[in-house]
Amino acid sequence: MFMTSGAEIERLIQLLAKLPGLGPRSARRVALQLIKKKETLLSPLAEAMAEAAERVTTCSECGNVDTTDPCNICASSSRDVSILCVVEEVGDLWALERAGTYRGQYHVLGGTLSALDGIGPNDLNIAKLTERAQSDEVVEVILAMNATVDGQTTAYYITDKLEQSGVSITRLAHGVPVGGELDYLDDGTLSQALKARQPF
């Protein structure tokens, strides 16, 4: 084992290598850059991480991560409480927020049902969703799961669960991505786009 640069640097590299998208080689590059920019990057990042570790929590209402519980979105008075958008992960919630058109509430499942990985309904934030959907305020639940097998399986399961609550259940539209070229699209997407064609 390579140990000429002190246990502290070695430990930093090993932890950095666990981050998604970084391997041992890029972790070393990141560590060197951090050490080089100690004042402007390493110290601020250490502080930001310590603060995040201390303050970030999961919203008990929707499953979003934030420094407050309930989170900023759940606590906001300017958002429509009659619509719930169900997403798999917090990253999906961020993506929808970046798009900037949705003004309702969210519900983060924390994953998808997966027989292969042994993830059942009790491992996801589903009980809370059925509870929220039964509230009188909610009139629509949008299922915004990924268009994967696991995502769609989860969507069907939730549809089943919410049947009796009387809310209207919708899903995101399938179709040609904005800026996309037909020639590069898969057959399934093209068929869906054709079936769901709209008046021009």
Next chain:
Amino acid sequence: MFMTSGAEIERLIQLLAKLPGLGPRSARRVALQLIKKKETLLSPLAEAMAEAAERVTTCSECGNVDTTDPCNICASSSRDVSILCVVEEVGDLWALERAGTYRGQYHVLGGTLSALDGIGPNDLNIAKLTERAQSDEVVEVILAMNATVDGQTTAYYITDKLEQSGVSITRLAHGVPVGGELDYLDDGTLSQALKARQPF
């Protein structure tokens, strides 16, 4: 600006995006992963960074980074003090250490001469190198700069500087990389490998 997830998370993402190899998108992915693995990744990494920021320093002898000054390599009694290997950056020193065959001392320049970037001899750790080379202990200086224009310019400049110190100056061999295929090598490397051919 997207600000639904709290200023702390936003700040963490912005700092992560400054790391080499990470952009805004991958920084968000890293931030989510960190928050998800708060106990096993975020907190330890925050601690490791704080400790590195506090303890890591530059060796006043050779320019290496370590938690001690002089660094572990300069302070080691098992290393050959008669050979100095001059490298551009600490990353090059790490690469040579990983190779595991060199048992001498190092000297880190902290970059290369570059007229374009306005980097002159006084911006590099060259004065200290000439001082070290004049010591009676040192008999050989290996120039292990990158085989780039700037690296080789720096090597020539240092050769000039060290001429009067009487040490023998060597450079790394050019040739076919181990595991490399001739067909994919550039002409310059092939010519050098042919010129420097060795008895089999």
